[in-house]
Amino acid sequence: MRRLGREDGSIPDPWSSPVSPKRLFRSLAFAEAVTWTILIAAMILKYGAGWDAAVLVGGSIHGLVFLAYAGISILVGVNQRWNVGAIAFAVLTAIVPYATVPFELWLIRRGRLDGDWRRGPGEAPGDRGWANRVMYWMLARPLVFGAVFVVAVVAIFAALLVIGPPGGREA
Numbered sequence: 432m433r434r435l436g437r438e439d440g441s442i443p444d445p446w447s448s449p450v451s452p453k454r455l456f457r458s459l460a461f462a463e464a465v466t467w468t469i470l471i472a473a474m475i476l477k478y479g480a481g482w483d484a485a486v487l488v489g490g491s492i493h494g495l496v497f498l499a500y501a502g503i504s505i506l507v508g509v510n511q512r513w514n515v516g517a518i519a520f521a522v523l524t525a526i527v528p529y530a531t532v533p534f535e536l537w538l539i540r541r542g543r544l545d546g547d548w549r550r551g552p553g554e555a556p557g558d559r560g561w562a563n564r565v566m567y568w569m570l571a572r573p574l575v576f577g578a579v580f581v582v583a584v585v586a587i588f589a590a591l592l593v594i595g596p597p598g599g600r601e602a
Contacts, residue, residue, distance in 0.1 A: 452507045453544035459500040460531035466493040467528040490596065491588075498584045500525050506569075509562050510549055517543075 466489075473489025476482045501522045508518035524530040538544045548570050552558040569576040 451547055452510050453539070455503055456507045456538070456544055457535055459496070459503045460535040462496050463500045463525050463531045464529045466496040469493060471528070494591065495584060495588055497525050498587055499580075500531065502580060502584060506566065507544070509566050511543055511546065512555060512557075513543065 470486075470489045470493040473485035476485035504521035504525075505518055507513075508521060513521075521534065524534040535544075549558075549563075549566070550570050551567055552563065557563065569579075
């Protein structure tokens with residue numbers, strides 16, 4: 432009969448996460464680059480073959496992943512104690528095609544993605560600030576956080592669709 436827990440018989444830490452900040456950020460950085468490829472291919476189909484729906488589909492996929500990447504960049508940036516400029520730059524890299532990947536590699540080389548999720552205040556100055564308190568609350572409730580995050584991304588996406596596509600609507 433198999434025991435609950437790990438292979439060595441130890442019980443896993445209930446606070447440990449299978450998805451580290453590094454893995455989550457890397458996944459979204461890669462997904463953002465992939466969706467740039469989808470969007471560029473869709474633009475080629477639109478202007479080369481006259482298939483307008485390709486940009487609607489490719490642009491929607493790219494837009495959703497862009498918003499998710501931006502949100503995760505903020506979350507990981509707060510967790511990893513990046514300054515506001517680094518967090519803003521992380522979000523801005525999604526605007527330039529494929530820039531998320533070299534930025535992510537730069538973060539890895541500098542050790543800026545190392546470590547696990549911070550689930551409570553540490554000794555660093557600012558660990559008790561409002562952004563950190565929100566992050567601690569969210570990380571203590573991963574299912575609630577995931578649901579709220581998905582709803583927020585979809586709501587922002589829907590609001591942006593109502594406003595209209597970048598460059599305005601074609602006549």
